[in-house]
Amino acid sequence: MRRTALWQFHPARARPSEALIHDLVKQQLRQSVAVLTAVLNDAGIHESVVAAAEAIAGAMQSGRKLMVCGNGGSAADAQHLAAEFVVRLSVNRPALRAMALTTDSSILTAIGNDISYDDVFARQVEALGVEGDVLLAISTSGNSKNCVRALELARRMGIHTVGYAGNGGGAMKALCEINVIVPSTITMHIQESHIVLEHILCMVVERCCFGPDLGASGAGPAASAEG
Numbered sequence: 001m002r003r004t005a006l007w008q009f010h011p012a013r014a015r016p017s018e019a020l021i022h023d024l025v026k027q028q029l030r031q032s033v034a035v036l037t038a039v040l041n042d043a044g045i046h047e048s049v050v051a052a053a054e055a056i057a058g059a060m061q062s063g064r065k066l067m068v069c070g071n072g073g074s075a076a077d078a079q080h081l082a083a084e085f086v087v088r089l090s091v092n093r094p095a096l097r098a099m100a101l102t103t104d105s106s107i108l109t110a111i112g113n114d115i116s117y118d119d120v121f122a123r124q125v126e127a128l129g130v131e132g133d134v135l136l137a138i139s140t141s142g143n144s145k146n147c148v149r150a151l152e153l154a155r156r157m158g159i160h161t162v163g164y165a166g167n168g169g170g171a172m173k174a175l176c177e178i179n180v181i182v183p184s185t186i187t188m189h190i191q192e193s194h195i196v197l198e199h200i201l202c203m204v205v206e207r208c209c210f211g212p213d214l215g216a217s218g219a220g221p222a223a224s225a226e227g
Contacts, residue, residue, distance in 0.1 A: 052178045121150035122150045122153045125150050142163065143172070
């Protein structure tokens with residue numbers, strides 16, 4: 001039986017200097033900004049986000065839905081993004097049909113226990129997906145097995161596939177009709193760019209569904225910072 005090494009807190013007298021900690025903060029911010037700047041300057045990423053938004057809007061206008069999946073921080077992104085569609089991003093408007101495949105603990109644990117964790121998303125796609133839906137898989141590595149299996153099944157079912165990844169796209173790249181790939185291999189920086197690009201995705205879908213003037217004067221108040 002493998003035992004986890006016990007870690008001990010450093011005594012207060014051994015804490016890093018205040019200057020060192022401040023340097024760490026600035027260094028991490030510079031790295032985050034550098035990745036976001038690379039995203040800002042990558043027209044291919046912008047085109048992919050717009051293409052994904054148009055596909056999602058088209059599905060929703062045809063009575064279909066968006067399904068979103070991911071693991072860990074990407075699971076949090078999945079339900080965050082679904083909430084933005086169902087509720088609102090920044091402007092009051094009708095609800096948009098979206099669901100995260102990461103939230104039902106009974107379904108997730110039953111599939112993981114009785115079948116395989118690799119199938120936790122594919123099984124839900126099989127049960128809930130219909131031809132013309134869109135599946136958005138989020139994976140910083142692009143190699144999450146359960147996302148890959150869900151994408152494989154979605155393609156066989158006639159469900160459109162979109163991937164948000166980093167690391168060059170990983171195994172998901174070949175399975176997605178549209179890829180939004182952050183130019184980084186550092187998980188946290190990929191996640192930081194993902195959430196920005198997910199918000200923009202929702203914003204573009206809103207404009208595709210309700211018109212480019214959504215949010216203009218008289219079109220509904222901007223959302224406050226309640227969440």
